[in-house]
Each structure stands twice: as structure tokens, then as C-alpha cells.
Amino acid sequence: MTALPARHATILDVAAAAGVSKSTVSNVIRGVAGVSSETRTRVQEAIDQLGYRPNVLARQLVQQRTTTLGVVVGDLGNPFYAEMAKHIERAAAGRGYRAMFCNTQGDEEAELSGLESLMEYRAAGVLFLSQPADPERARSIVSGRVPAVFVTCAADWGDVVSADDDAGAELATQHLVDLGHRRVAYFADPIVEDAADHDRQKGYSRVMERAGLKPTVFHWQRQPGELLRQKRDEQVGEILRGRVTAVFSSNDYGAIELLECADRLGVRVPEDLSVVGFDDVVMAGLARIGLTTMRQPQPELAGIAVAMLDARVQGELEGPPRRKTLDVELVIRASTAPPRG
Amino acid sequence: MTALPARHATILDVAAAAGVSKSTVSNVIRGVAGVSSETRTRVQEAIDQLGYRPNVLARQLVQQRTTTLGVVVGDLGNPFYAEMAKHIERAAAGRGYRAMFCNTQGDEEAELSGLESLMEYRAAGVLFLSQPADPERARSIVSGRVPAVFVTCAADWGDVVSADDDAGAELATQHLVDLGHRRVAYFADPIVEDAADHDRQKGYSRVMERAGLKPTVFHWQRQPGELLRQKRDEQVGEILRGRVTAVFSSNDYGAIELLECADRLGVRVPEDLSVVGFDDVVMAGLARIGLTTMRQPQPELAGIAVAMLDARVQGELEGPPRRKTLDVELVIRASTAPPRG
DNA sequence: GTGAAAGCGCTAACAC
DNA sequence: GTGTTAGCGCTTTCAC
Numbered sequence: 102m103t104a105l106p107a108r109h110a111t112i113l114d115v116a117a118a119a120g121v122s123k124s125t126v127s128n129v130i131r132g133v134a135g136v137s138s139e140t141r142t143r144v145q146e147a148i149d150q151l152g153y154r155p156n157v158l159a160r161q162l163v164q165q166r167t168t169t170l171g172v173v174v175g176d177l178g179n180p181f182y183a184e185m186a187k188h189i190e191r192a193a194a195g196r197g198y199r200a201m202f203c204n205t206q207g208d209e210e211a212e213l214s215g216l217e218s219l220m221e222y223r224a225a226g227v228l229f230l231s232q233p234a235d236p237e238r239a240r241s242i243v244s245g246r247v248p249a250v251f252v253t254c255a256a257d258w259g260d261v262v263s264a265d266d267d268a269g270a271e272l273a274t275q276h277l278v279d280l281g282h283r284r285v286a287y288f289a290d291p292i293v294e295d296a297a298d299h300d301r302q303k304g305y306s307r308v309m310e311r312a313g314l315k316p317t318v319f320h321w322q323r324q325p326g327e328l329l330r331q332k333r334d335e336q337v338g339e340i341l342r343g344r345v346t347a348v349f350s351s352n353d354y355g356a357i358e359l360l361e362c363a364d365r366l367g368v369r370v371p372e373d374l375s376v377v378g379f380d381d382v383v384m385a386g387l388a389r390i391g392l393t394t395m396r397q398p399q400p401e402l403a404g405i406a407v408a409m410l411d412a413r414v415q416g417e418l419e420g421p422p423r424r425k426t427l428d429v430e431l432v433i434r435a436s437t438a439p440p441r442g
Numbered sequence: 443m444t445a446l447p448a449r450h451a452t453i454l455d456v457a458a459a460a461g462v463s464k465s466t467v468s469n470v471i472r473g474v475a476g477v478s479s480e481t482r483t484r485v486q487e488a489i490d491q492l493g494y495r496p497n498v499l500a501r502q503l504v505q506q507r508t509t510t511l512g513v514v515v516g517d518l519g520n521p522f523y524a525e526m527a528k529h530i531e532r533a534a535a536g537r538g539y540r541a542m543f544c545n546t547q548g549d550e551e552a553e554l555s556g557l558e559s560l561m562e563y564r565a566a567g568v569l570f571l572s573q574p575a576d577p578e579r580a581r582s583i584v585s586g587r588v589p590a591v592f593v594t595c596a597a598d599w600g601d602v603v604s605a606d607d608d609a610g611a612e613l614a615t616q617h618l619v620d621l622g623h624r625r626v627a628y629f630a631d632p633i634v635e636d637a638a639d640h641d642r643q644k645g646y647s648r649v650m651e652r653a654g655l656k657p658t659v660f661h662w663q664r665q666p667g668e669l670l671r672q673k674r675d676e677q678v679g680e681i682l683r684g685r686v687t688a689v690f691s692s693n694d695y696g697a698i699e700l701l702e703c704a705d706r707l708g709v710r711v712p713e714d715l716s717v718v719g720f721d722d723v724v725m726a727g728l729a730r731i732g733l734t735t736m737r738q739p740q741p742e743l744a745g746i747a748v749a750m751l752d753a754r755v756q757g758e759l760e761g762p763p764r765r766k767t768l769d770v771e772l773v774i775r776a777s778t779a780p781p782r783g
Numbered sequence: 784g785t786g787a788a789a790g791c792g793c794t795a796a797c798a799c
Numbered sequence: 800g801t802g803t804t805a806g807c808g809c810t811t812t813c814a815c
């Protein structure tokens with residue numbers, strides 16, 4: 102156990118140890134050309150010997166830019182966000198950024214203070230993994246200061262990278278209609294009605310109308326804090342009494358929730374009820390879940406989002422917000438089948 | 443769309459706007475007593491009007507300490523870590539820290555460069571959510587510089603906050619033995635043999651020996667990059683041929699994997715095989731998974747870990763590494779039953 | 784109650 | 800090739 106308070110060595114310590122000036126040390130650190138290989142090694146030795154590690158704070162203060170990426174995520178407990186967070190972090194690290202996460206848990210205050218904090222840290226940019234709870238205030242905090250990119254969600258004051266929610270919803274709904282379902286309901290996201298949800302709802306409605314069917318949209322009833330199991334069961338029970346034979350859920354999380362309710366209520370999936378999700382989280386692919394769903398290209402979404410934010414930060418990309426949409430793919434598993442009878 | 447490059451207002455801008463010196467502005471920001479309420483409001487107005495936001499980098503540079511917490515996590519795609527990450531982030535934010543995540547994906551290089559980066563950012567402390575891939579080098583990077591806390595894993599050069607892995611494993615194994623199982627195998631963590639795994643294995647072995655049974659430990663065979671499905675099935679098939687009737691998996695992730703293999707191989711759970719996990723991730727509680735498992739008190743683990751790290755950072759806690767162990771609880775679900783016959 | 788001044792550790796001209 | 804110097808935006812004595 103080494104003693105803790107050992108002060109960090111500074112560039113001056115290194116300079117003294119190597120018998121050069123601090124700018125020479127700086128030059129070595131930054132790898133600028135024009136340092137004799139002799140001094141270079143001497144400096145390097147001093148660095149190694151002192152365990153010197155440049156102070157990023159000082160560097161960033163003078164350079165007037167950081168390599169910190171702010172990431173705002175609603176709920177890391179939701180596998181889709183967790184998986185996206187992982188990809189985002191990897192992509193950021195690959196480009197020399199460090200990710201600072203704010204898990205807002207859907208709480209407005211947490212979101213706002215998190216964003217303000219990110220601005221105080223002078224984050225180079227912020228990446229929204231889920232729709233801000235308070236879009237207007239979020240906008241007032243970050244817009245105009247640093248670039249923002251919305252992944253899997255949207256706003257008009259930043260770049261948007263998302264799956265083709267509308268087309269995906271069409272595919273999903275069409276799959277259900279093609280199987281012969283007539284009473285197909287849409288189940289909206291339990292957390293918040295976001296842009297993606299909206300687009301998915303649109304795609305759903307279009308297919309329904311085209312097929313001469315009546316669109317029916319349900320929202321999970323939200324309890325203070327969390328959804329109550331009994332409440333959910335009641336809701337789902339009611340829907341099934343409405344003779345709905347298929348449901349398209351705006352995301353896998355909700356779809357799996359639905360599967361749970363169905364199990365508890367003794368409703369068989371897919372015999373009595375077909376369910377389609379959206380996202381294709383790892384869990385959806387488990388044999389026991391076997392959820393038919395729309396696959397979002399997670400690594401690509403993350404990679405493009407980070408690349409875009411990077412380009413904005415570097416000044417390589419300028420002008421009005423860009424919009425990048427990636428294709429989704431229907432993954433058919435065990436939760437969908439033709440209706441009975 | 444406001445123009446981006448609007449330079450951040452500084453404390454000097456505020457001072458000029460308010461007609462005071464920058465130290466007065468600083469005093470207002472930091473809320474020190476001894477500023478006339480008149481100047482205070484004048485300064486506050488200037489702050490609001492300019493949209494001034496203190497530069498944390500500059501502050502931390504002069505204060506010689508940051509409020510950045512480094513969090514090293516193996517795989518955010520693993521629900522247990524994602525859930526823990528969420529709690530850690532919340533706990534950190536609650537104490538005024540910002541969490542900087544490094545998702546190492548078990549990669550040594552990623553871990554090392556992540557840690558070095560954290561040191562360069564002068565993170566106030568680092569929190570390991572999973573065993574470092576290269577413990578020795580990790581140690582040489584952080585030990586002696588900033589305090590480290592290991593949550594759900596362990597090392598002798600930092601505080602450790604973990605569940606009672608040994609006792610938990612005992613409970614789990616005993617549950618199986620009490621059900622009448624004689625051939626009970628232990629399945630080690632697929633990622634890396636860490637300290638928690640080791641303790642769990644110990645608890646398992648103790649119960650087996652006490653019951654006069656032969657302990658059998660299996661390791662998932664690791665493929666370069668990831669586990670191959672076929673390989674896994676072969677392995678599990680072989681184990682079952684060995685007439686094992688129950689398995690205790692070192693974590694839920696592995697247990698669910700096992701469930702998957704069993705499903706594919708036509709092995710019924712719990713009729714042909716009982717499975718107990720460890721962690722109690724949300725997924726384990728799904729009706730369709732119904733995994734009997736040991737519940738780790740995630741929020742408490744996270745809260746205590748962050749509190750401990752905070753205490754170290756503040757200098758309230760000093761001396762040799764502390765060790766905090768929390769109790770775990772057996773949650774019986776549908777994956778365990780007496781053996782047939 | 785308020786201001787002047789000295790840094791924190793670094794980069795980036797600009798001399799030599 | 801290497802050193803000198805002026806900041807980056809802030810905190811924090813210490814005078815007034």
C-alpha cells in the first residue's frame with residue numbers, strides 16, 4: 102500500500118529532472134517534430150521515472166476544448182440503452198473521447214442538473230440516447246454552446262441518428278396483417294412519448310388504414326415511480342377482452358412486459374396473441390422469450406452518432422442539423438403466428 | 443438554431459457587466475458569506491444575463507481536486523453491470539460527482555488506456571465494477587495516486603464492497619442439496635475467474651463436502667471473441683450425460699445461458715435439471731425465465747461503494763483497505779425442483 | 784465588503 | 800533545437 106498523497110509530478114518536475122525547459126518537455130509529450138532524439142530520450146526517462154502523467158485539465162483549459170463527451174441516457178436498466186451506451190462508449194474511446202454518463206431515470210431535475218454539469222465540464226458535445234424529459238429547457242442549456250446529437254430519438258436543434266422508425270413500424274404491422282390479424286393494437290412506450298414512438302405509431306397507423314383496419318393505440322398506465330403489476334394486468338386483460346389478437350409494441354422492453362402479463366393472465370403467445378417488439382435487445386433473442394421484433398443496428402447507430410458529433414466538434418461538419426436514418430430488419434421469432442380460427 | 447461558436451462567458455465578463463472585481467463574482471458563485479445582498483443580486487443578474495456557467499476545469503485545476511469518478515466496467519451489455527452502473531451513477535451524482543465510464547469489454551488494452559486516461563483527467567477516485575483484466579498493471583496505474591474501490595470484485599490494494607459470495611454460494615448449493623440433488627455442478631463465470639467467482643466456488647465446495655458429495659467445477663469454454671453456441675451446447679450436453687441433475691452458476695448471465703442450452707437440447711428445467719444463478723438481474727425475474735437465484739443488494743452495494751470512495755477522497759477515511767460485505771438472499775423461482783425418481 | 788495579485792499545469796507563439 | 804513568456808478561467812490569500 103503506497104501512501105496516497107504523493108503529489109502528481111508536473112511538467113516542471115520533469116523539466117528539472119531532465120535538465121531542460123518545460124516547453125521541451127511539452128514538445129516531447131505532444132510529439133512535435135524538432136526535438137533531438139537525445140533530449141527526447143532523456144525527457145522520456147524522466148517521465149517514466151517520475152511516473153509523470155499530463156494533466157488533461159490544464160491542457161484542456163488552455164486549448165479551450167475538451168475531449169469529454171456527455172451522454173444523457175434515460176435508464177441504463179433498460180437493456181437497449183445499456184447496449185447502446187456500451188457501443189457509444191467504445192466508439193467515443195476509439196476517437197479519443199471519454200464518455201461522461203448522466204442516467205436521468207426519466208427525472209427532469211436529474212436531467213437538467215446533469216446537463217448543466219456537462220456544460221460546466223465543458224463537454225465537447227452531448228449525445229442524447231433518449232428523449233429529454235424537458236426538451237425546451239434541455240435545449241436552452243446546450244443549444245448554441247456545444248453540438249448535440251440525438252440517437253434513437255430526435256429534436257430539431259441537433260443532428261439525429263436513428264433507425265427508420267416509420268418504415269420499421271410498417272414492416273412490423275404489415276407482418277401482423279399478413280399473418281391474417283385484423284385487430285392489431287399499438288402499445289406506446291411506457292416511459293415517455295418520444296419522437297421515435299411517434300414515428301412508429303405513424304407507420305403502424307398507415308398500414309392499418311391501408312388495410313382498411315382501425316388503428317388502436319394504448320399507453321401503459323404510469324404509476325408514480327413505476328408501473329404496478331396489477332394495473333398492467335388489468336390493462337392488458339381489458340385489451341384482450343377487446344378481442345385484440347396482435348400487438349405491436351413500440352419497444353422490446355414493453356413487448357416483454359406484455360409477454361409477462363400474458364403469461365400471468367393465461368393468455369398464450371402466439372396462439373391467443375401475437376406480439377412484435379422493436380429494438381431486438383439481446384433478451385429478445387433468448388429461446389424463452391423468442392420475441393419477433395425489428396432489429397435496430399445498434400453498433401452502427403452508435404458509431405455514426407459519435408462520428409457525427411466528432412465532426413461537429415472538429416468543425417468538419419457545419420450548418421443545419423443533419424438527419425441520418427438506418428434501415429431496420431424484421432426478425433421473426435416465436436411470438437407471432439396467424440390468429441386462431 | 444443559434445450560432446455555435448459563441449464563446450463562453452468568463453468570470454471576468456460577469457465582473458465587467460456587474461461592475462465589480464472578479465473575486466467578488468467568485469465569492470457570489472461559491473456562496474461565501476460577506477457579500478452585500480445588493481452586489482449579490484447585481485452579480486446574479488449579470489450571470490443570468492450572460493448565461494455564465496463556471497468552468498469546472500479551471501476551478502478543479504486550481505483546487506487540485508476534481509469531482510470526476512472513474513468507473514471501470516467490463517461489459518455494460520451484461521444486465522447486472524448495467525444495473526450496477528445505473529446505481530453507481532445515481533449515487534455519484536447524489537454526492538456531487540460525475541461518472542466517467544470505461545467499458546473495457548474485457549480487453550486489457552482498453553482497460554489500461556482507460557485507466558491512464560482517468561488518471562490524466564485527475565479522476566478523484568476509481569471504482570471497479572468488475573475485476574481488472576490485468577490486475578497488476580491496473581494497480582501500478584492507479585494505486586498510490588487515487589483511492590480505488592472494488593464493487594462486486596476484489597483486490598488487496600483498494601476497498602472492497604461486495605455481497606457475501608461465500609455464504610451466498612452456500613445457501614444456493616444447500617438449497618439444491620436440500621431438494622435432494624446429489625450430483626450438483628458449479629459453473630464458473632464465462633468471462634474471467636475473478637475473486638467473487640472464487641469465493642462462490644469455495645462456498646459451493648464446502649457444502650458439497652459437508653454433504654459427502656463430490657464437487658465438480660465447470661468453466662465455459664471461451665472462444666476467441668465470444669462463446670460459440672454449438673460449443674456451449676456440446677459442453678452442456680456432456681455435463682448432463684454425466685448425470686448432473688443440478689447446476690449452480692456463478693452468475694445469472696451464465697445461468698440464463700444454461701437455460702438456453704437446456705432448451706435447445708430438449709432438457710427440461712427444472713424436471714431434468716435444476717439451475718440456480720447469482721445476482722438476481724431483472725431478467726431473472728421474468729416469468730419466462732423464472733430463475734432461482736441469489737439476490738445481491740445492488741443499490742446498497744453501489745451506495746456504500748460510492749460513499750466509501752467519497753470518504754477516501756475527502757480524507758475522512760484513511761488507512762488500510764476496508765472490506766464491506768452485504769448479505770444475499772435466496773430467491774426461489776421456477777428453475778429448481780427435486781430431482782426425478 | 785471588495786479588489787489586487789499570485790498561482791494551478793499546461794500550450795503555443797516567439798525569441799534566441 | 801531549446802528556452803522565455805503570456806495566458807486559459809478560476810480560487811484564494813491578503814490588503815485596503
